[in-house]
Amino acid sequence: MKVLIVGISGALARQVALQLREEGHTVMGLDRRPWWDAPKDIAVHEVDIRKRAAEDVFRRERPDCVVHMATVNALSSSGEERARINMGGTRAVFEHSVAHGVKHVVFCGRHTYYGATADSVLYHTEEEPPSGIGNFPELADLVAADLYAANMLWREPKLTTTVLRLVYTLGPSKTGTLSSFLRGKRVPMVLGFDPLFQFLEEADAARAIALAVEKKPRGLFNVCGPSPVPLGTIATETGRTVVPVPEPVLVRLLGRFGFPRLPRGALEHIKFPIVVDGTAFKTATGFTHSTDEVEALKRYRRISPV
Amino acid sequence: MARDEAVRDLVDRLELPFNSLGIDPYGISKKHLSVFFGVLGFFYRNYFRVKAVGLENVPKRGRAMLVGNHSGGYAIDGAMVITSMLLEMNPPRLAQGMAEKFINQLPIGSVWSSRCGQLTGLPEHAERLLLDDRLLMVFPEGARGTAKLWKERYSLVDFGTGFVRLALKTKSPIVPLGFVGGGDAVPTVANSSTLGKLMGVPYVPITPYGIAAPLPARLVVHYGKPLVFEGTGDEEDSVIIGYVDQVKAAIAQLIEDARNDRSHS
Numbered sequence: 001m002k003v004l005i006v007g008i009s010g011a012l013a014r015q016v017a018l019q020l021r022e023e024g025h026t027v028m029g030l031d032r033r034p035w036w037d038a039p040k041d042i043a044v045h046e047v048d049i050r051k052r053a054a055e056d057v058f059r060r061e062r063p064d065c066v067v068h069m070a071t072v073n074a075l076s077s078s079g080e081e082r083a084r085i086n087m088g089g090t091r092a093v094f095e096h097s098v099a100h101g102v103k104h105v106v107f108c109g110r111h112t113y114y115g116a117t118a119d120s121v122l123y124h125t126e127e128e129p130p131s132g133i134g135n136f137p138e139l140a141d142l143v144a145a146d147l148y149a150a151n152m153l154w155r156e157p158k159l160t161t162t163v164l165r166l167v168y169t170l171g172p173s174k175t176g177t178l179s180s181f182l183r184g185k186r187v188p189m190v191l192g193f194d195p196l197f198q199f200l201e202e203a204d205a206a207r208a209i210a211l212a213v214e215k216k217p218r219g220l221f222n223v224c225g226p227s228p229v230p231l232g233t234i235a236t237e238t239g240r241t242v243v244p245v246p247e248p249v250l251v252r253l254l255g256r257f258g259f260p261r262l263p264r265g266a267l268e269h270i271k272f273p274i275v276v277d278g279t280a281f282k283t284a285t286g287f288t289h290s291t292d293e294v295e296a297l298k299r300y301r302r303i304s305p306v
Numbered sequence: 307m308a309r310d311e312a313v314r315d316l317v318d319r320l321e322l323p324f325n326s327l328g329i330d331p332y333g334i335s336k337k338h339l340s341v342f343f344g345v346l347g348f349f350y351r352n353y354f355r356v357k358a359v360g361l362e363n364v365p366k367r368g369r370a371m372l373v374g375n376h377s378g379g380y381a382i383d384g385a386m387v388i389t390s391m392l393l394e395m396n397p398p399r400l401a402q403g404m405a406e407k408f409i410n411q412l413p414i415g416s417v418w419s420s421r422c423g424q425l426t427g428l429p430e431h432a433e434r435l436l437l438d439d440r441l442l443m444v445f446p447e448g449a450r451g452t453a454k455l456w457k458e459r460y461s462l463v464d465f466g467t468g469f470v471r472l473a474l475k476t477k478s479p480i481v482p483l484g485f486v487g488g489g490d491a492v493p494t495v496a497n498s499s500t501l502g503k504l505m506g507v508p509y510v511p512i513t514p515y516g517i518a519a520p521l522p523a524r525l526v527v528h529y530g531k532p533l534v535f536e537g538t539g540d541e542e543d544s545v546i547i548g549y550v551d552q553v554k555a556a557i558a559q560l561i562e563d564a565r566n567d568r569s570h571s
Contacts, residue, residue, distance in 0.1 A: 118411040121430040122332060192413020196333045196420075227331040230421075237327065247413070272410070273333070273420075294326050 002026045003213060004063035004102075006049050006093055007070030008042075009033040011173030015206035016067060017042055020213060028061060030054055031070070049089045058096040065104040065213050068093045071145055073110060073177060083141035090145040094152055097159060104160040106212050107149035110142060111165045111198065111222060112177075116272040122196070123277040126165075126220040132274075136265025150220055162212050167224045167276060170300050171202025178234070181270075185306040187235040188259065189270060191244040196228035196273035201291040201299070208287050217284035222276035225289030226296070231270060237297040239306055247271075313343045316398045321367065330423075332435075334400070338421035343392055350389040353522050354382075354491065357571060358390040359564070360529035364399070369436045369478045370532065372401055372443045373469060375462055375557050376451025377525075378488025379497075379511030379518055386525055387443055387483065388424075402435055403443040404428070412506060429468060436476040444469045446550070449508055453497050459489025460561055462554060470549045475539030479532035482553055484560025486568055487525035492518055524571070528564040530556050 003020050007013050008029025021027045021042060028043040029035070035044045047053040049070055058066075070089050072082045090107070097105050114124040115132010130143045152161040168178040178199055181187065200208070200223070208223045235242045245253065247267065255261035281287055291299070317339045328336035350356045364370065372391075377383045384403045391401040404427030409415045425431040435442050445451055446465035454461065473480050494511040501510040511518040533556060535549050 118416075119407045119426055119428065121428050122425060123430075123434060190413070192415075192417060194417045194421075227325060227329070228333065229327070229329060230333060230335070233327060233329065271416070292325070 001065060001213075002028070002061065002063045003065045003067060004057070004061060005029045005067045005069060006089070007031055007068070008044055009035040010069055011175045012169055012202060012205055013067075013069040015202055016069070016209045019206045019210040023210065023214070025213075028057075028063070030057055049092050050085075054092065055096050055099075058100040058102070062101055064102065065106065066093060066097050066102050067106045067108065067209060067213060068149075069108045071109065071142060073112075073142065079138055079141075086141040086145045087148070090148055094149070094156070098156055102159065104162070104213070104216050105149075105152070106162045106164060106209065107146070108209060109146040109149065109163060109165050111167045111224070111274055111276045112139060112269070113143055113146050113165050114274050114276065115139065116195070116268045116274050118272055120272060120274070122273060122275045124222065124275065125277050126222060126280055132265075132268065135268050136263070138263045138265060153219065160216050160218050162217055163220045164209065164212060164281070165220070165222045165276065166205060166208070167198040167200055169202045169205045170199045170296055172303055173202060174304050179304070182235065182238055182240055182300070182304065185240060186243045187240045188243050188245050188250060188253075189232060189235075190250060190267060191246045193271040194230045194232040195269075195271060196275050197231050197234055198224050198228040198275050199293070199296065200225040200289060201296045204289045204291055207290075208281070208285075211285040211287050215285040217281070219280070219284075221281035221284065222278045223281050223287070224276050224278035226291075226293035228273065228275045229293050229297070234297060237294075238301045238304065313347050313392075314340045316392050317343065319398050320392075320400050321397055322400060332423060332425065333420050334423040335421040338418065339400070342418065342422045343389060346385055346389040347393060350386055350393060354386060354487070354525040356386050356390060356525045356527065357567070358394050358527050358529070359567065361390070361394050363529045363531050364391070364395060364441070364481050365479065365532070366395070366397065366399070367439070369439045369476060370441055371436070371469065371473055371478050371480045372441065372483055372529075373480050373553055373557070374443075374445060374483035374485050374527075375561060376445050376447050376454065376488070377459065377485040378452065378520070379492035379494040379513075380452055382491055382520055382525070383485045383488045384443060384445065387485065387527060390527060391441065399441050401441045401443040404432060406449065406508070408507060429472070432472055433476060436472065436478045442478075453509060454489070454494070456489050456493040456495060460486065460565060462558060465550050465554055467543070467546050467550050470535065470546050470553065471539040474535055474537040474541070479534050480553055481532050482530040482556040482560055484528045484530070484557055484562070484564045485525070486561060486564040487523050490523035491520040491525065493521070494518070524568060526564045526568040526571070528560045528567065530560045
């Protein structure tokens with residue numbers, strides 16, 4: 001099968017590409033960033049998905065499946081630019097796919113779709129609406145991209161659409177929201193709060209996406225693996241020191257003294273859990289994780305010492 | 307009487323799927339449970355000298371709902387019921403209550419309630435816990451129940467109906483319980499919502515001696531025979547209310563039994 005990965009130069013997307021290639025698929029990619037050491041048989045087109053040249057790749061290559069991994073999650077990026085990429089990029093992926101005979105699109109979204117609030121439920125199921133936009137409006141573009149992708153299920157019934165909501169990943173690339181949080185020796189937390197965090201080892205996350213390509217499940221799916229772990233335990237098990245800071249103080253420290261510049265709503269994500277139920281995806285694809293939470297933390301401690 | 311077995315050993319014997327870090331899929335932590343029950347165990351054994359009767363009515367394993375009356379100005383009743391399940395059941399069980407939503411917003415309260423399995427009171431949580439064969443503790447009187455004054459301590463206020471629908475839907479037995487003594491431990495003469503607002507809680511009970519610190523009153527809890535209702539949970543309100551009334555009557559009888567027991571002991 002011919003698979004086009006949009007956003008192929010991202011750390012997780014590269015692993016998905018290699019996984020699909022190993023399974024015998026013809027893999028190619030689109031990204032405005034280069035992938036310098038990409039294997040020779042993986043063609044990487046250095047082009048922005050929103051530009052005209054990107055459509056030509058769809059027109060010329062006519063992939064069977066498109067995996068959309070070009071959403072920007074980093075909250076440090078400018079909100080306007082993020083929204084343009086996330087919304088414009090997602091729209092382009094689907095429009096080009098419909099126009100050029102793609103049979104299956106896999107949209108890789110985030111479990112943060114559900115939002116973190118004091119009264120949010122543990123183990124969100126796919127039927128639930130997003131609830132965190134109220135306290136974290138900066139998430140709106142990611143939520144909107146997810147909903148736009150989900151729209152395709154009824155707007156384009158001939159196209160098989162798979163919307164994945166993946167939990168955080170942890171692994172050798174040391175990139176992503178959770179890894180960024182664990183970058184330093186000391187991990188700031190909101191005093192008196194220690195939410196459950198759910199994560200997948202990168203290799204497991206890549207396998208899950210590759211399975212979605214292979215099994216073509218239609219619909220919305222949460223993708224998770226092992227049991228969630230409190231953030232404080234994640235920090236200590238990976239060799240970090242937790243620094244509990246009262247919330248009013250932490251708010252004032254953001255963007256100063258080496259603390260990341262984050263919107264106020266981001267603090268909700270280190271106060272309250274976002275935990276999803278991945279049963280539907282497991283049933284549809286047979287996915288099981290190979291690395292449990294304890295082993296994943298041990299490995300991360302080895303590969304990312306402080 | 308509660309066994310003298312160390313709380314840590316009892317926590318170790320809980321039949322929950324803890325990982326090697328001592329954390330279960332709901333974030334319940336053995337470390338936190340040991341501290342939590344260490345403190346509650348003292349109150350259970352030495353301060354309130356709780357007497358629990360009818361423990362054989364609580365299933366040793368599998369899903370079940372403990373459904374009881376509120377007794378006392380705050381959650382002493384729930385805390386002692388949970389403690390009785392750990393200290394007196396064999397094998398020990400963790401009863402999981404539905405915490406008031408404001409608790410999860412409070413620093414410290416948020417961590418301790420979730421690490422000890424007392425999840426925010428949401429219907430989704432209750433259903434999931436039962437489907438996972440856990441022991442759920444429910445007080446259908448809600449916050450109106452803890453707000454009862456001393457003179458109303460043996461009465462029951464209106465029950466919600468959601469718990470019966472949930473029991474039917476998940477095919478869970480309801481174990482009624484009658485709890486007495488909480489009204490003497492916290493003899494509420496009034497509830498101050500103004501103080502409550504200042505402290506971030508719905509209200510603060512006021513006692514004749516001012517603060518709402520509990521007195522060492524003897525507490526007694528009676529567990530009754532499980533009630534099993536047939537249905538899907540989608541029945542009309544009139545049917546559900548009939549089942550609720552049966553549970554309420556069973557609890558009222560257990561309160562009477564516990565009152566007699568307490569006055570004789």
